[in-house]
Amino acid sequence: MTGNAETMLAPPDEAGIAAAVSAAHAAREPIAVEGNGSKRGLLRPVQAARTLSTRGLTGITLYRPAELVLSARAGTPIPEIEAALAEKGQHLIAEPPDTRALFGSDRPATLGGIVAANLSGPRRIAWGAMRDHVLGIRFVNGAGEVLRSGGRVLKNVTGLDLCKLLAGSYGTLGVMTEVTLKVLPAPQTQATIGVRVADVAAGVRALAAGLGSPYGVSGAALVPAGASPGGPAETVAFLRIADFAPSVAYRTARLAEDLAPHGEVRIAEEAESRALWAAIRDALPLGPSAEEAVWRVSVRPSAGPGVVEAARAIGGRAFLDWGGGLAWVAGPARAEAHDAIAAAAAASGGTCTLFRAPESLRLAVAVLPEEAPPLAAIARRVKAALDPAGILNPGRMRAGF
Amino acid sequence: MIALPAPKPEILARREEIVAALRALVPGDGVISDATRLKPYETDGLAAYRQVPLAVVLPRTTEQVAAVLRYCHGNGVRVVPRGAGTSLSGGALPMADAVVVGLMRMNRIIDIDLDDRFAVVEAGVTNIGITNAVSGDGFFYAPDPSSQLACMIGGNVMMNSGGAHCLKYGVTANNLLGVKFVTIEGEVIDIGGAHLDAAGYDWLGLITGSEGQLGMVTEVTVRILRGPEGARAMLAAFKGTEIAGAAVDAIIASGIIPVALEFMDKPCIHACEAFAHAGYPLDAEAMLIIEVEGSTEEQDELLARIKAICERFDPISLKVAESAEQSLAIWKGRKGAFGAVGRISPDYLCMDGTIPTSELPFVLKRIGEMSTQYGLAVANVFHAGDGNLHPLIMFDANDPDSFRRAESFGADILRLCVEVGGCLTGEHGVGVEKRDLMNVQFTARELDQQRAIKTAFDPQWLLNPSKVFPLEGDPVPQAAE
Ligand SMILES: Cc1cc2nc3c(=O)[nH]c(=O)nc-3n(C[C@H](O)[C@H](O)[C@H](O)COP(=O)(O)OP(=O)(O)OC[C@H]3O[C@@H](n4cnc5c(N)ncnc54)[C@H](O)[C@@H]3O)c2cc1C
Ligand SMILES: Cc1cc2nc3c(=O)[nH]c(=O)nc-3n(C[C@H](O)[C@H](O)[C@H](O)COP(=O)(O)OP(=O)(O)OC[C@H]3O[C@@H](n4cnc5c(N)ncnc54)[C@H](O)[C@@H]3O)c2cc1C
Secondary structure (H helix, E strand, O other): OHHHOOEEEOOOOHHHHHHHHHHHHHHOOOEEEEOOOOOOOOOOOOOOOEEEEOOOOOOEEEEEHHHOEEEEEOOOEHHHHHHHHHHOOEEEOOOOOOOHHHHOOOOOOEHHHHHHOOOOOOOHHHHOOHHHHEEEEEEEEOOOOEEEEEOOOOOOOOOOOHHHHHOOOOOOOEEEEEEEEEEEEOOOEEEEEEEEEOOHHHHHHHHHHHHOOOOOEEEEEEEOOOOOOOOOOOEEEEEEEEEOHHHHHHHHHHHHHHHHHHOEEEEEOHHHHHHHHHHHHOOHHHOOOOOOEEEEEEOOHHHHHHHHHHHHHOOOEEEEEHHHOEEEEEEOOOHHHHHHHHHHHHHOOOEEEEEEOOHHHHHHOOOOOOOOHHHHHHHHHHHHHHOOOOOEOOOOOOOOO | OOOOOOOOHHHHHOHHHHHHHHHHHOOOOOEEOOHHHHHHHOOOOOOOOOOOOOEEEOOOOHHHHHHHHHHHHHHOOEEEEEOOOOOOOOOOOOOOOEEEEEOOOOOOEEEEEOOOOEEEEEOOOEHHHHHHHHHHHOEEOOOOOOOOOOOEHHHHHHHOOOOOOHHHHOOHHHHEEEEEEEOOOOOEEEEEOOOOOOOOOOHHHHHOOOOOOOOEEEEEEEEOEEOOOOEEEEEEEEOOHHHHHHHHHHHHHOOOOOOEEEEEEHHHHHHHHHHHOOOOOOOOOEEEEEEEEOOHHHHHHHHHHHHHHHHOOOOOEEEEOOOHHHHHHHHHHHHOHHHHHHHHOOEEEEOOOEOOHHHHHHHHHHHHHHHHHHOOOEEEEEEOOOOEEEEEEEEOOOOHHHHHHHHHHHHHHHHHHHHOOOEOOOOOOOOOOOHHHHHHHOOHHHHHHHHHHHHHHOOOOOEOOOOOOOHHHOOOOOOOO
């Protein structure tokens, strides 16, 4: 398993990564791939004697603010990238969560890790996911070959898009060594409208009204009463507007007016708004205890309340982001609880990821929903096309894969 | 001309049997096999290439598509998927031994959900058809290729098409939620749905832009968005392309993300003005069309900021639309750019490379030099915010030498795009047109990796043959020449 790996390799460059993978390929020896290893509890544990880390590959290699592109080596810590962008008034579009608090880890996520997990935050509802902004990658496939896909320009449809395939593949198809992202100007300011609603379903309706308005809502979350241990006893829908100051003032006022029929409205100005969305981004409202499991469930927004119900039924709790379409759930780390949450996701055609749990549970259940047999067959062939010896993160996403 | 492999004689010999089998699978008038009715399918938007297919099948259901593909797979028959046939890269060009599977009869809107903000449509629904179905409620489908009246969402998915507004709203890939995918083996797989995040591999991302190489798409779930309160354009004309490029940089650096930021060079301005009488300044070397969104006050505020920025670059003319009508007038020339060039020269090749925007002045200078060298006129329109160039190379189709020069000129432009850090195609796809240039952008190993992924989906390489990948590397041997 990753945490107790006997040998840790952290080469200083791409050639070193390629050499390590080549050697493992030749020897048919599995390796666990990681960035900063901030994810010891991620998905399923990998059975591998060696761990290969990209943490030695750091540094921003290209940043052109006027062209809206940034490239960095895969091991570059996310906070370093965010700081460089902030200096030029720009930001990471997908607003990826900082999961250090949630997982009690002290190392920041790396660029490669965030992309490999395709982890996006609140802004995803308006501006797209991490994978939407990966313009190019360099990676080492399972045979140790250094390859590229995409490039460093904003529009590119040349050849198959392996960037998207590798984003969200949790290191099972290749080891990314460098990633190029589209970035955007950060809005000048922001404000948040909080609507006190009667229940979760009413809250999702308020969010739908906001997202269906012409005011460019860039965050839409719902924190039900009792979602946080010791948290507020009210159910509140939050809608963020971020733009130039005059626009924020105008749109917030208009939207607040439109939302008044949904419940009592309060407006949080910039500082409070920023703090609120940082907490939602990082799933802080859940405040799970050390023994609890955490799930991330993606459904159609109107199915969000059903997931909250399911969370309550297992003795857990949940809050919603993405207009209701993303449920963060905390509850007892038991197989029955997992099955209930997975079933609630499946009931609306959505998906569920066991985000954090003790190893015993992660080994006992399907941490991701199974794919239909014809797709699973294609998945095995695609995996073999990129990693012929099956050495990269075996078992990370699915048992025996 | 780009080489096409010789058809498989054993397939040509079985033509009647194949047509009969397809008729059993798609009854009624769903199979076309007589020469006159096959003719309209012989080409796509890259009209210089023509080839009448073995037969055309027009299924009405996913089950029929699956049955046709299963039959073709079982019988070693190649398949060319087709939407509206507007591909500018020859992506939908038939092969003599291939069956064209056209989805234009699958044109139903299946579901619209305004609360959850998605629409499910069949692959043969036109791009504009989606927006038309939701615009009454103030919603729209964001990617807007200029061909949107004709092109179909299935084709958009397979080309990952863009549009004038993708700087803000993204391209097709950024606006998709799911597809119904049919493999060459005839399996029907639902990928994605009405939710945002996939758990597991991002199949949707891999399929988008795969140019019919991996399978067919029969249904598409797209995100629909509420439109802004309004939008308005301005026009800014400059004395030099470098100056216009610097103005673009300054606008982006100011933190404004215009919904559209279009660039035209002098020949293009002249062509469009002659056609549309939009009041474009004829003495300008470069012109920008910049559009912003919001309430009237917000538009005023943003346009004033952009105007102030442009004023720092010694503009020849600055015209801010005062009304929606004036805005339309500004757009009129740009929207008709291809048609306008078509009036000067009946035949033109529309290129589609992308470059880092900082390379624009250099690239335009080189294109000008090449234009002299090849003796062919060129007009440039350009999505300035994202570096996607559309040089329109004018030639005379009745003069084979002129066409040959136009093709070489185009290839040189695309090589230049790659050289300066860009790519061969920003939105039109590789198709047959850029197939042999793939070696310029990718190493042999990189192409082999992509081929291996295609093989994982299409083991016999029956889907959309002779496109995208240079022929010499086909893992499945082609018929002898
Ligand atoms: C389902 C899930 C569960 C999580 N559980 C935890 C947890 O228990 N504890 C915790 O601290 N954080 C957890 N996180 C948070 C998440 O792992 C981190 O925020 C971030 O993704 C880790 O960044 P990292 O650089 O440390 O990468 P890692 O955590 O080291 O790697 C994340 C994944 O990406 C792969 N990867 C990393 N770098 C590369 C690369 N260059 N190329 C290819 N693949 C690469 C790894 O193999 C791994 O599968 C979880 C995230 C998800 C999506
Ligand atoms: C005047 C004009 C302007 C244009 N403007 C733009 C523009 O602004 N932006 C832009 O991006 N493009 C533009 N295009 C190019 C073209 O319209 C797009 O590529 C469009 O997406 C093609 O759609 P289609 O339905 O015509 O597909 P087709 O041309 O029929 O097919 C395109 C490709 O997809 C495959 N295919 C089609 N349907 C399916 C399916 N259901 N399943 C599997 N494979 C399928 C075909 O085999 C082919 O490879 C323009 C074209 C013209 C003629």
